[in-house]
Amino acid sequence: MFPAFRFREAGSVLMTPMSDVTPADLPRDLGFTMPAEWAEHAATWMSWPADDDLWFGHLEGVRAEFAELVRTIARFEPVHLLVRDEESSADARARLGRANVTFHDVPLDDVWMRDNGPIFVKRDADLALVDWKFNSWGGKFNWSNDDRVPEYVAGQLGTHRWAQPFVLEGGGLEVNGRGVGLTTRSCFLTDTRNPGLTEEGYAFLLADTLGVRKLLWLDGGLENDHTDGHIDTITRFTDERTIVTSVEPNPEDPNHAVMAKNLADLRAMTDQDGQPFRIVELPLPANYLEGAEGRLPPTYANFYIGNGFVVVPQYGDPNDARALEVLTPLFPGREVIGLSSRAIIEGGGSFHCVTQQQPAGTPWMQDA
Template structure:
């Protein structure tokens, strides 16, 4: 297993690119919630919802579940063994953790035409040093050791939830997130295009301006706008002009309708409502969204909030995923931490492990 650096050939130079989420998975990586303070005293309710999410995913594909201590592992095993799916395919890993948002601190996998799988390990700093992060930043190295997988170690800050790919060379990002001075203040839009081209195989980088009000990620793309296939984009809208999200989401919608793919074709843009009810948490307004769904082998899990728009969101999304079961699961407690299902998952695509030993440079 090689640790590659920017001095080595890039993933793109070796034929690797990031697959779309709907490509086949070998597993889903997750991290069990453990810190009651981070959940404002609501850990029990969060674990109840989280167990439903993990059990649902494990019905369709293997779950690699990180647990930070004995109590977490005992709790996870009890909850995941007590339901109707007692034979779920879940592998447990004892790993030091700060939080649960493995989409952002975990590895971002890349694959080549020979179906070999590697990953890129970007710097995680908890969305601009907002919370503790040093244990979570080490998670990709643990994954590499477990899989024996070659990977590239980068000093650039990038979270998985900040980038959305269509599998055909196009990616969506937001300026409000990537251009914050607390991440990579020296990088321009062109610098990001170059980096993401070299390390994730992106040919065309499309920029939206901003995300949801009071989103502590500074506006991750995966909370507002997602690809459902290479030509279809579903994007959040807020119809109440008095709501702070109305103008930002409306501007995003206008931009998306003017964007084109790598072959200069317009995208099909589908509107997805935001929850109708305003949810408040310990630190102000919460950013509930249906766009934070997770796509897996034969399924899509969509967060639900006990909101009038819950069923409407499922009705919008179901036709966009033919052949997949679209499943609504409760996320009212989970959203209190600022994210939902996509933030809590990281897919490991199907593929044979690439060790990187073919590259003659690296430690």
């Protein structure tokens, strides 16, 4: 495995944590980049929910919704499912039946594979992964087991792993596959993740590791989002030049001003070729949802794109159908499927948060 990452901040070169890193050690210099989510998948990685306390007494409903989500994805592509103990394994197997699922016995703290799982990178047909530090959104929950998942995945696939000393969650970054990335200041710039790392520093970091040549910043996310405002809860690429973003029409709602500012900022941004993006407005759920720790952050932007399908969370809300109407024409050739996420949202996230795509490709290992 390569030692670590050559990081440049404000024109200087920092070696972290080892001083013998060469340019060839970087994913960027070896030609690896992060594909867009709509690129062909080999599989989807997920984790099975456990621990009723984590779900505030909603575990049974969460598992029912997870089973429907896993079965739906497995109709289109293989699913790799991590299970933390014998009870979880037995429960998942009983609910999923003959679905196209491979089970992995792995100690887990929680299920948010988007954030604690690996981020895959590709070079032509070669597939490798980047392993970021995970600290449960700034130390909010237990994470020691979840932080080991990328190493496990790399071992299972027999693929190269770049282990990074920086904290980064997959839900905090959107890419269009052409070198443009989207994130939020409210998440990336918290002092509980990478203290002192600036916008310029992140731009260098993501260019070197994921091939993001143009990093665009929005201010913030949804109220009471424990991720501090992940981009995947509000604003998503649906193709290289189209961005769908959440809006809240009620000026009395705390989300209104932040979403309006994000919308205005997006309309002023340009893509990798300097052209304006096509911006599509996506409603937030109309109803206020209260959970065990206050307002919940339900959103339709937390959809997941796979081989021939898109799964969109639904909440039994008046805006459920409207969200599907907005999203369906943005994904020609894919079946846009609405599934219930009313129980899953009790944990603070939805479908994109609990999935991690493995792009199609051949596992690659660095020559000894």
